[in-house]
Amino acid sequence: MGSLAMEPDDIKDYTGDLSAFRNLTTICMSAAMVQSNGIYFGSNPLHYSAPLLFLQLALSSTVVGLTGLLLKPLGQPVMVSHILGGIILGPSLLGRSHAFTSLIFPLRSLILLDNIAVFGIMFHFFQVGVQMDPWIILKTGKKAFAIGISVVLIPMIVSTSCASLLVHFSTIDQRMLNSLPIVAAAESVLAFPTVARYLQELKILNSEFGRVALSSSMISGIVSFSIMTLTVLWKQDQGKIFKLLITIVTGTVLVIFIVFVVRPVVMWMVGWSREGEPLKAECIYAVFLSVLVTGFLSHVTGLHILFGPLVLGMALPAGPPLGSAIVEKLDIMISWMFMPIYFVKNGLVMNVFTVPLKHVAIVQLIILAGCTGKFFGALLPSLYCKMPLRDALSIGLVMNAQGVLELGLFKMLKGKRFIDGGALIVMSASMLVVTGAMTPLIRHLYNPSRRYAVYKRRTILHSRPNIELRVLACIHDQENVPTVINLLEASNPTKRSPIVIYAVHLLELVGRATPLLIPHRLSKRPSSSAHPSEHIVNAFRHYEQGNLGAVSVNPFTSVAPYATMHDDVCTLALGKRTDFIIIPFHKHYATGGTMESSKSGFRAANNNILENAPCSVGILVDRGLLAGSCSVLATWSSYRVAVLFVGGPDDREALALGARMAGHPNINFTMVRLLENGNISSDDQTSEVKLDNEVVSEFKNSIAGNDRAMYIEEVVMEGSGTVAVLRSMENNYELIIVGRRYNKGSPLTSGLTDWNEYTELGVIGDILASQDFKGKTTILVVQQHAIIVAADLQENSENQGMNFRELSLQASEEVFEEEGDDVPIRRRSTFARL
Secondary structure, X not given: OHHHOOOHXXXXXXXXXXXXXXXXXXXXXXXXXXXXXXXXXXXXXXXXXXXXXXXXXXXXXXXXXXHHHXXXXXXXXXXXXXXXXXXXXXXXXXXXXXXXXXXXXXXXXXXXXHHHHHHXXXXXXXXXXXXXXXXXXXXXXXXXXXXXXXXXXXXXXXXXXXXXXXXXXXXXOHHHXXXXXXXXXXXXXXXXXXXXXXXXXXXXXXXXXXXXXXXXXXXXXXXXXXXXHHHHHHHOOHHHHHHHHHHHHHHHHHHHHHHHHHHHHHHHHHOOOOOOOOOXXXXXXXXXXXXXXXXXXXXHOOOOOOHHHHXXXXXXXXXXXXXXXXXXXXXXXXXXXXXXXXXXXXXXXXXXXXXXXXHHHHHHHHHHXXXXXXXXXXXXXXXXXOOOHHHHHHHHHHOOOOOHHHHHHHHHHXXXXXXXXXXXXXXXXXXXXXXXXXXXXXXXXXXXHHHOOEOOOOOOXXXXXXXXXXXXXXXXXXXXXXXXXXXXXXXXXXXXOOEEEEEEEEEEOOOOOOOEEEXXXXXXXXXXXXXXXXXXXXXXXXXXXXXXXXXXXXXXXXXXXXXXXXXXXXXXHHHHOOOEEEEEOOXXXXXXXXXXXXXXXXXXXXXXXXXXXXXXXXEEEOOOOOOOOOOHHXXXXXXXXXXXXXXXXXXXXXXXXXHHHXXXXXXXXXXXXXXXXXXXXXXXXXXXXXXXXXXXXXXXXXXXXXXXXXXXXXXXXXXXXXHHHHHHOOOOOOEEEEEOOOOOOOHHHOOOHHHOOXXXXXXXXXHHHOOXXXXXXXXXXXXXXOOEOHHHOOOOHHHOOOXXXXXXXXXOOOOOXXXXXXXXXXXXXXXXXX
């Protein structure tokens, strides 16, 4: 199995000598010693291979899991806990106890443990290949290409020069000296899957510099592979060069066989499953069997056993349905069972105390030179391409990430006697140190909220009259489409005040390593190329065609992990200068009013959007009333909308949206303002209260003469009165708009925070969205944009009171020119108790 299996040198490192290696039977398990009869029958389970293997698997996973749990507050990636777990169980720590080693990891068990680790790493490389999209190299820009080339060549030059100097002036043993040039070349290698996994764990995979880092690492991976191949050729004897060339030809033939024979067979089996249904078990089993077959073919033809599974993974299509299904099946098994065993197996033969300090210093100096070269190799071209300094620094650090692929390369070089065992130990330990040190630096440098800071408030309230309203509508699944479209239609798009819609279908990144933001073109004919967003794109296409001149739709599909999905949304909102983002609530209501959970990752994505959005945000809670049709307003003669106004910037934003809706010919609009003791004017009013009064006054003037709009004042004493008002609104409206954040000291919401289950909805939104609130009313919870540059925070209060007459233009583009006091106002007092 190539360099993956234990070799005599590994046995020596493990046992301290080769005396146990003289009799091969001492490291083999008897065929009869597989399953124990149990301790109740007088047998020791640890003398049998199966119980011992289960204990080793459990102990390895437990140690790695606990290590990862301890490192979680520091934000360290999983790879750090894997390497550290292997060192803990190895001779560097717990393995120093002979009793522990002979009991848990006896020499006779290492053959079986070795094979389990090999199978695990085969499937890991297959999973890595599945998540890779080799065609991304064709989309690489000049910036990524320049970074990808320099991030390999510069460290290669720097580290090789350092190694040459040390070879001439050092006095260490010859074997270590011969290792130094290869150490320099190996430390200059950079692998695309390692960078992709590292960025994903740091939750910056689809950030701006993350995308550049991914594209650059693809280029650097190809350059690294070419350089290492030439290095191995140079180190080979003349008699072995011919054999190596034969191996290269054999590898080419195997690649052709996998691409043109194995892949078509697998895709034919995938076709057995109907669209939208999970893949049949036979297809998954066939894929797993193909992994073993390609690994076998690689080994018997003289190739590395990991070559075939990696190529097979790259040949299969990334993403759904096949790629995502395979990753879901393999992820837990590989991450928490096979990979801990692989790292523990490596840790068992790594004793950091056996390497002389002089050797450690020399190898570490070359590693430091390589890391410095990678850093500046990425930093300098990034700055030349005019990237922000923080992003350029972050790319330089990310390019030093190393993982299981690099560890496999180091093991292969040791197995071929290109590097010394001591060099391998130092290189493996340095992976832990470098990755652990640079992770907090990257987290400090990269602050995503800073990217979304703008110089002006981007809100509906602050948008200029008669200017198009830009809305970014997020779609989780097809069920969200009718409700979102009806909300957009209720926002009263007209030719004089049009709405530009950026519809983004959010999909979880599963089965591939590269995040995608795919723009779709709307055509007159239904599209089938936008799958799995086909139906969503077609629905918005029909909506645009039915509102030509008033509505413009630009559809996108975002494929990203939940943890970084907000980056695509916020970046798109920033670039398109949107005023409002609509995000569906992460739960939906089933028949009977019961609340069902959607994918839990959407809640984290929604919260991230709320925290980082460069404009106002609305969370849409769909209770089922508007989910059946995309043209409710066109068929209903009366569509009832209410805005509950307590006070504050979020309520002012909600009222601004409601003012637009009040101009729709099919909408009966009601504004309900909650007042404490009926007091709306006072000499000691705060600035917020003054702004509230100005906005409400503008709104009342804008609905003068509109017999479909009503203004109501409700006088309440405390939070119980607010709840009573909410109860009175049950089944009276098709849509209720509320603000998200309120003054915590306000008596109108006192006591309500104790019952707040979904904090993203705010106090009042949570009550309206609860199952206790009867009816099928759709809820929209609005948060006004507040993340702006501090220098422009000083705004006149008059900017808060925009002209609501302009916001409430009629669909027929008729503007009321009369002003008067004929606004229907109703005031009542509510003293209800819970």
